[in-house]
Amino acid sequence: MNAMVKVMDWSKFTAEEWFKQYGAYIQTCRMKSGNEPDSLGVNQIYWLICENNKGAAPRKNQLICEIDDFEADEVRKIIIDLKYSSRICDSAKAAVKLFIEKNVRGMSLRQMEHEFQLGRTALDSMIFAGKYFLNGHDKRLRIN
Incomplete structure (x- = not known):
């Protein structure tokens, strides 16, 4: 039996884009809620909605999975792996967590300020540090 092995192409997106795409994937899974209406894919439904809403301005934060x-x-x-790794210290885990939360959930710094009770400058520097720590920790993910 010859089994086909799928290999991940990490060069397809940057680290930020991978996490944003993962967030979009989660949202599409929520939209499906178990059943795809009329056997249409979620992206097809999205495009049908866009065709219906001609003239409406597209949102700048809209992302297609x-x-x-x-x-x-x-x-x-x-x-x-990042969340439960014993090779990463707690402060680096916190920075990486903020970087991932920002990209997966699509949060703005203002939203993060309220949720995590941190100042904007501290958040900005921790997200920056998380991004570069992640790049050094996992060579598959690239940053721009």
Whole structure:
């Protein structure tokens, strides 16, 4: 039996884009809620809605999911590995967590200020540190 092994192409997106795509994937899974209406994919439904809303200005934070189940699962594995790794100190984990939260959930600094009870400058520097720590920790993820 010849089994086909899928290999992840990490060069497809940057680290930020992978986490944003993972957030979009989570949102599409929530939209599906178990059943796809009339056997249409969620992206097809999105485009049908866009066709219906001609003239309405597109939102700047709108993101279309471009990853499949396998890629989303690989990104999820990285997030879990970072969260529970004993090789990473607590302060680095906090910085990486903020970087991931910002990108997966699409949060603004203002929203993060209220949720995490941190100042904007501290958040900005911790997100920056998390981004660069992640790049040094996992060579598969690239930053721009």
